[in-house]
Amino acid sequence: MTAVSPDPHTLVSSEQNKVLRMETPxxxxxxxxxxxxxxxxxxxxxxxxxxxxxxxxxxxxxxxxxxxxxxxxxxxHTKEQILELLVFEQFLTILPGEIRIWVKSQHPESSEEVVTLVEDLTQVLEEKEGEINR
Structure with a gap:
């Protein structure tokens, strides 16, 4: 499996849609x-x-x-902590493939951290797209 770069500038589409294979007894x-x-x-x-x-x-x-x-x-865990775990997992699940792979490679520990990572990545990608269109 290819390592995912922690740098959002180097995302590549080949990392999209990787399948995790899990052996279970x-x-x-x-x-x-x-x-x-x-x-x-x-x-x-x-x-x-x-x-x-x-x-x-x-x-x-x-x-x-x-x-x-x-x-x-x-x-x-409190009810709020349990809800945080469930929402955190679901939010990661619904992210677009390439973004999800990159975010997971950063090992976020909370929903807030995921949101910050996605916002930062989006900003970097928009800036990069702006440079290309000039």
Whole structure:
């Protein structure tokens, strides 16, 4: 996979639409035991979790609930912090491909930081476009 430049001046369209391939074990218990302290791994497990006909609807729902609790941590996060996590993730998801790739490469930690990065990038790209059109 090509490294993404942290410099917005060097964005290239070839970085757009990259696909993240994630290997996950078939055993949900093994999946839940890995990387126990990483919120991003919990988020990914929650988002990539699939329905299991073998486990049945009740056990599958309970496993999904547990993954959500591990990710959002309602025992230590306020409602506002949980909403921040959800909105932060969704905002990153809806950004245009090339911008999303660059923003994620900057490892922002809040929605406000993402907005600042996007605004700065937009300004740089507009300035660059203005120079080209002269």
């Amino acid at each position: 078939r055993n949900p218990e093994a999946l839940m035991k890995r990387d126990t302290a990483d919120p991003e791994s919990f988020r990914q497990r929650f988002r990539w979790f699939c329905y299991s006909e073998e486990a049945g609807p009740r056990k599958t729902l309970n496993q999904l609930w547990e993954l959500c609790v591990q990710w959002l941590r309602p025992d230590i």
